[in-house]
Amino acid sequence: xxxxxxxxxxxxxxxxxxxxxxxxxxxxxxxxxxxxxxxxxxxxxxxxxxxxxxxxxxxxxxxxxxxxxxxxxxxxxxxxxxxxxxxxxxxxxxxxxxxxxxxxxxxxxxxxxxxxxxx
Amino acid sequence: xxxxxxxxxxxxxxxxxxxxxxxxxxxxxxxxxxxxxxxxxxxxxxxxxxxxxxxxxxxxxxxxxxxxxxxxxxxxxxxxxxxxxxxxxxxxxxxxxxxxxxxxxxxxxxxxxxxxxxxxxxxxxxxxxxxxxxxxxxxxxxxxxxxxxxxxxxxxxxxxxxxxxxxxxxxxxxxx
Numbered sequence: 001x002x003x004x005x006x007x008x009x010x011x012x013x014x015x016x017x018x019x020x021x022x023x024x025x026x027x028x029x030x031x032x033x034x035x036x037x038x039x040x041x042x043x044x045x046x047x048x049x050x051x052x053x054x055x056x057x058x059x060x061x062x063x064x065x066x067x068x069x070x071x072x073x074x075x076x077x078x079x080x081x082x083x084x085x086x087x088x089x090x091x092x093x094x095x096x097x098x099x100x101x102x103x104x105x106x107x108x109x110x111x112x113x114x115x116x117x118x119x
Numbered sequence: 120x121x122x123x124x125x126x127x128x129x130x131x132x133x134x135x136x137x138x139x140x141x142x143x144x145x146x147x148x149x150x151x152x153x154x155x156x157x158x159x160x161x162x163x164x165x166x167x168x169x170x171x172x173x174x175x176x177x178x179x180x181x182x183x184x185x186x187x188x189x190x191x192x193x194x195x196x197x198x199x200x201x202x203x204x205x206x207x208x209x210x211x212x213x214x215x216x217x218x219x220x221x222x223x224x225x226x227x228x229x230x231x232x233x234x235x236x237x238x239x240x241x242x243x244x245x246x247x248x249x250x251x252x253x254x255x256x257x258x259x260x261x262x263x264x265x266x267x268x269x270x271x272x273x274x275x276x277x278x279x280x281x282x283x284x285x286x287x288x289x290x291x292x293x294x295x
Contacts, residue, residue, distance in 0.1 A: 032147070032151070034154050037151075052166040052169045055182075055183040073150075076150065
């Protein structure tokens with residue numbers, strides 16, 4: 001039960017910042033869907049929770065935050081590559097700033113809490 | 120191609136996503152799933168809980184991309200409006216016809232329930248129209264004009280009720 005509650009919180013927190021995370025990994029260079037998943041895993045985000053990145057990529061594309069083009073992947077088939085647009089880079093900068101402010105505020109609230117594990 | 124991708128393709132077709140876009144998304148998704156499986160990553164790890172519901176996943180992806188056509192809903196609404204206009208027109212015409220027939224004072228014509236022969240005075244009164252004797256007769260009990268008038272009034276009332284509901288603003292549905 002407790003584990004399920006934690007998973008729910010994890011998903012909820014991710015839902016609010018996953019778009020920023022995708023823009024962040026795309027800022028390192030254009031990527032196709034699965035390549036973005038690999039970059040997220042390499043940076044420590046192994047699971048994207050309840051959703052998946054595809055609908056979110058669709059929204060970023062619709063909102064003009066990413067640009068797309070088709071090209072052959074390494075020896076593989078043609079893939080759809082994504083890269084941040086200028087608007088997307090601006091959204092990334094704003095998003096990172098907001099995240100850091102929220103993280104600092106929450107850290108300040110949680111800092112006095114002492115966690116003791118009783119075995 | 121995996122069953123998951125096939126189900127996504129079916130859902131996109133049902134939603135009216137353009138074929139070229141559905142084909143593109145299906146091909147990209149299939150390539151990603153193949154590459155992930157080659158790396159030892161299951162479809163559940165790749166897509167999270169969406170892996171258990173391909174239709175919801177496909178609908179969500181297409182909706183977020185903004186490629187689910189909304190014109191089908193508008194077309195249905197336009198067809199409904201035309202049907203309602205036609206219904207109101209027929210009801211109003213029936214009301215006018217019934218009122219004119221009642222106002223002219225012509226002999227009343229009613230539907231026959233038995234094959235009775237019309238009386239001689241009926242045939243004499245209508246020189247230009249002689250109805251078949253097995254179908255009609257003079258009737259004071261249920262003149263068709265009154266029936267038509269009642270039906271027209273009921274139909275117009277129903278039509279007015281439909282129009283009052285039609286003009287109410289609709290609450291837009293939240294995106295999936």
